[in-house]
Amino acid sequence: MKKYILNYIESNFKMIYVLLICLIVGVIIGIITFNFIDDGVKKELTDTFIKTLDITKKADFQGINVIKNGVISNTLLLFLIYFCALTIVCPILIFIIDFIKGFAIGIYIPTIFCVFGFGNGLLVLLLLVILPNLIYVPALIYSFCSSLNFNYNILNSKEKNFLQIFLKEIINLVFIISIILLSVVVEQLLSTFVISIYQNLA
Numbered sequence: 001m002k003k004y005i006l007n008y009i010e011s012n013f014k015m016i017y018v019l020l021i022c023l024i025v026g027v028i029i030g031i032i033t034f035n036f037i038d039d040g041v042k043k044e045l046t047d048t049f050i051k052t053l054d055i056t057k058k059a060d061f062q063g064i065n066v067i068k069n070g071v072i073s074n075t076l077l078l079f080l081i082y083f084c085a086l087t088i089v090c091p092i093l094i095f096i097i098d099f100i101k102g103f104a105i106g107i108y109i110p111t112i113f114c115v116f117g118f119g120n121g122l123l124v125l126l127l128l129v130i131l132p133n134l135i136y137v138p139a140l141i142y143s144f145c146s147s148l149n150f151n152y153n154i155l156n157s158k159e160k161n162f163l164q165i166f167l168k169e170i171i172n173l174v175f176i177i178s179i180i181l182l183s184v185v186v187e188q189l190l191s192t193f194v195i196s197i198y199q200n201l202a
Contacts, residue, residue: 012145019141022095023102030106045107046114053115053198056191070184078176081147082169090151094144101140105129120197127190135183139176146172 009016034042077097084093109129113121146169153165 008142012149015145015148016141019095019098019144022098023137023141026099026102026104027106027109030103031109032106033103034107034110042114045111049111049115053195057195057199067184067188070187071181074180074184075177078143078173078180081143082150082173085147085151085154087151088155091148094148098140098144105133116197116201120201124194124197127194128187131190132183132187135186136180139179139183142172142179143176146176 034045081094081097084090084097087093109125112124112128115121116124150165150169154162
């Protein structure tokens with residue numbers, strides 16, 4: 001497994017590098033954007049986050065199931081990513097999705113600090129953003145790379161090789177979904193600590 005990962009990174013290094021840069025730029029621009037948007041929009045973002053925390057606290061995760069919601073949203077995202085692979089403009093679409101994902105994380109980070117303050121915000125940032133994304137981001141980057149490679153293989157393959165390419169991509173999808181599911185489970189577990197922190201703020 002380690003050998004496969006190292007070989008994969010080596011053969012796709014430029015692609016991975018550009019995707020990571022695009023994601024990081026999205027995060028930075030998201031953080032900057034939050035600081036310049038209208039106060040009313042900031043309030044809407046923080047109120048939505050607080051409402052989610054309140055519902056989760058009262059329902060003890062029954063009202064909002066992090067695992068269920070995470071699986072649904074990420075399945076739809078993977079569907080979108082692989083739909084892009086069937087288009088001629090796949091690279092452009094993939095990098096746009098990558099940037100938007102980073103931008104969403106960037107908007108989310110200052111929202112955490114608005115709700116929890118600086119001290120607790122750092123802890124929540126670790127629990128809700130950093131730790132889950134140590135698993136999620138590599139899986140996301142892998143899905144982007146797989147989609148781009150799938151697009152390239154489709155455009156350059158002979159008709160007789162298409163079934164083989166398709167079957168290989170199904171295996172990749174199963175692997176990606178498994179890793180993303182793991183990150184969602186980790187996020188669910190860590191969310192219990194976040195709710196405890198939120199309860200102590202009251």
